[in-house]
Amino acid sequence: MTPTEPKLISGNANTPLAERVARRMSMHRGRKVGLVDARVERFNDGEIFVEVFENVRGEDMFIIQPTSNPANDNLMELLIIADALRRSSAARITAVIPYFGYARQDRRSKARTPITAKLVANMIVEAGVERILTLDLHATQIQGFFDIPVDNLYASPIFALDVKHNFKNQMDEIMVVSPDVGGVARARDLAQRIGAPLSIVDKRRGKPGEVAEMTVIGDVKDRTCLIVDDIVDTAGTLCKAAEVLLEHGAKEVHAYITHGVLSGPAIERVNASVMKHLVITDTIEATKPVLATDKIRIVPTAPMFAQAILNTSNGTSVSSLFDHETLGPIYEGMYSS
Known part of the structure; x- marks a missing residue:
C-alpha cells in the first residue's frame, strides 16, 4: 500500500516532546494530528509490553522515542514498538530518535571493548525500522552503522x-x-x-x-x-x-x-x-x-522535527532544515524582535 498521512506513536521516554510535535503538525495540516492510541507498559518483572489500539495497516508510522536515561528501557520500548507495528502491517516505520543513546561508544578506544553504537544500530534495523531521524549524533560516522537511510538534523x-x-x-x-x-x-x-x-x-x-x-x-x-x-x-x-x-x-x-x-x-x-x-x-x-x-x-525542537517528519512523509528535502533561514519561518514568533 502507498503511505498516506504520517502517523505518530510515542514511547514513554519523552511524551511531552511527542505531543508538541503532534500539535505542531496539526498547525501545518490545519487539522488535529494526535498520537496513535497505544499502551506501553511494564509487567511486574520489568518486561515491556506494547499494544496498539488503532489500525496501522498500510500507514506511514513515526515512532518518537529518544534512548535517554534509562537508556536500556527506552531502547527496548523503541524496538518492541517497531516490532508491533511491523507485525501490524505498517507500510513504513521511521524511528525518530531525538537523542541517540550509546552514541559515545562508536569506536574501540581500548582493547577488548565493544562498539555498542553499531550493535544498537543492528538491533533497530532488525526490529523493522526502515529510516532514522535524529539530531546531532555524537559522531556523524554512526550514520554509516545503519544499512537504512539516516537523517541527522542539526541544532x-x-x-x-x-x-x-x-x-x-x-x-x-x-x-x-x-x-x-x-x-x-x-x-x-x-x-x-x-x-x-x-x-x-x-x-x-x-x-x-x-x-x-x-x-x-x-x-x-x-x-x-x-x-x-x-x-x-x-x-x-x-x-x-x-x-x-x-x-x-x-x-x-x-x-x-x-x-x-x-x-x-x-x-x-x-x-x-x-x-x-x-x-x-x-x-x-x-x-x-x-x-x-x-x-x-x-x-524547542518540536517545530523542526514536525517539519522533518512532514518532509520525510512527502518525499521532500530534509536537508533544507539545515539552514537557519529556512528554519526562521518555522520558528516565527518565537525569535521575533
Whole structure:
C-alpha cells in the first residue's frame, strides 16, 4: 500500500516532546494530528509490553522515542514498538530518535571493548525500522552503522536563531568556543552561521570524568564566549572550561549544548558555576531540578522535527532544515524582535 498521512506513536521516554510535535503538525495540516492510541507498559518483572489500539495497516508510522536515561528501557520500548507495528502491517516505520543513546561508544578506544553504537544500530534495523531521524549524533560516522537511510538534523540553526535574538546588541563581542578539539566542526558550524570567530579549549583527561589540564587556543579577552557541544552529562568539563575562559579574560560565558543528559551532580555544578546560562534543547525530557533552575534554558525542537517528519512523509528535502533561514519561518514568533 502507498503511505498516506504520517502517523505518530510515542514511547514513554519523552511524551511531552511527542505531543508538541503532534500539535505542531496539526498547525501545518490545519487539522488535529494526535498520537496513535497505544499502551506501553511494564509487567511486574520489568518486561515491556506494547499494544496498539488503532489500525496501522498500510500507514506511514513515526515512532518518537529518544534512548535517554534509562537508556536500556527506552531502547527496548523503541524496538518492541517497531516490532508491533511491523507485525501490524505498517507500510513504513521511521524511528525518530531525538537523542541517540550509546552514541559515545562508536569506536574501540581500548582493547577488548565493544562498539555498542553499531550493535544498537543492528538491533533497530532488525526490529523493522526502515529510516532514522535524529539530531546531532555524537559522531556523524554512526550514520554509516545503519544499512537504512539516516537523517541527522542539526541544532546549530536553532542555536543561531537564539543567539541572534538574545545577543543582538553584542554580536561583535561573541566568540564561539569548542570545549575540545573533537568538537571543532560543530562549533565552527555555529560560528559561521552567526559570523563569529572560533576558539578551542584543549583538555587533557586524568581519568574518565576528570579533566587534568585545560589550555585556551585563541584570544578570548573581553569576549562573550559561547561554549558549543552536543552532550552535557555531569557538567564537570563544561564548568571547568567556563572557569578557564574567565581566567583568560572572557567577559562572560554561556553554553549551547544540544542534549542535556545532566546526570549525577550536573545541576549543582551548573548552579554553582561561573556560567551565565546553559541553553539545551528538549530532546531529553527535562527533570524537575532542570526546570527549577534559572541558569538552564530550554529551546524547542518540536517545530523542526514536525517539519522533518512532514518532509520525510512527502518525499521532500530534509536537508533544507539545515539552514537557519529556512528554519526562521518555522520558528516565527518565537525569535521575533
